């Protein structure tokens with residue numbers, strides 16, 4: 130990696146990563162640019178900082194160690210976004226990037242895009258144009274505003290092209306490249322050994338995997354308690370295995386999640402173990418964006434506890450289904466009985482493992 134020491138001027142492409150999904154998306158882009166001899170560096174904002182939310186991904190995904198970690202940490206949206214912007218402005222001023230690349234829809238994404246745009250540094254957005262049209266989600270603000278200030282929009286899904294066009298983004302800025310998160314999954318497919326994981330973690334043969342971390346599901350104690358009740362109903366039928374995101378830890382524990390003998394709670398898993406867990410599951414219950422996509426490729430039925438999704442291609446071309454909390458136990462029992470409706474599992478277009486290469490080729494063509 131042709132990186133400069135932290136803090137010194139380096140030019141080149143600067144990747145901004147900060148939260149768990151960013152690492153999975155950036156890895157194939159960084160690797161493809163490296164193969165093409167690009168000058169690049171990785172700036173970690175420190176939005177996620179626990180080893181299991183951050184460093185484990187660098188160890189597993191072949192991402193180079195970040196050139197710098199800005200150590201921003203947690204806070205309210207305003208506190209975190211303000212701290213991100215102040216530190217990123219200092220970083221960009223000393224590092225003088227030729228281009229900044231941002232990923233997904235987290236606070237680090239928008240903060241970096243806004244700071245770069247105001248410094249006159251071109252910004253590329255990987256995973257541009259996704260829309261839930263649900264402005265109660267912080268991610269909707271992050272992704273929509275990022276798309277307004279970037280000059281290159283790298284799109285993972287065809288409908289995103291239309292969203293950007295309707296918002297006035299000129300078509301020459303939009304590049305439909307496929308999905309780098311799926312590049313990472315396909316590149317590691319032979320590591321996802323479900324039997325070995327079951328043996329190592331003492332998991333049952335048939336289980337439902339679950340993840341929950343959206344504020345709408347875990348921040349309010351009453352909502353969290355209702356969801357815990359449904360997860361217990363699922364656990365009456367089949368064990369539930371759940372790596373718990375730190376955001377939901379307290380509320381879900383307070384609602385008694387771990388008190389059912391059929392619920393197996395785990396710390397957040399590293400990437401390989403996590404995707405293996407999903408691959409081996411009879412069904413997955415989630416509110417994660419990435420898991421909707423991964424389960425589509427793995428062919429595992431996915432029940433998404435949300436009223437909407439910015440990833441409709443996982444419904445039309447995948448295994449995903451949006452569900453209300455009350456439907457969950459019945460749907461899981463149908464899946465277990467093998468009488469869930471057959472799904473069209475055509476792979477979404479360009480989810481073929483080459484998105485990172487396409488992004489790198491486009492970037493090299495413009496530098």
Ligand code: UD1
Nearest residue numbers: 148149150176177178179182203204235236267268375376
């Ligand atoms: C963030 C993203 C969300 C993404 C998710 C992926 C925003 C607004 N949200 O949500 O879009 O789906 O990451 O996982 O950017 N915490 C720890 N250890 C950590 C990190 C966080 O304990 O390493 C705890 C802290 O109590 C913190 C809380 O988790 O206050 C929330 O963290 P934050 O990064 O603000 O948002 P996420 O819910 O993780």
Ligand code: UDP
Nearest residue numbers: 149150372397398399400403417418419420
């Ligand atoms: N993931 C992981 N370990 C876990 C949970 C998730 O490695 O315990 C990975 C998985 O690849 C997932 C990605 O992290 O797609 C992002 O997950 P998260 O649900 O945190 O974020 P979102 O995609 O909802 O923004």
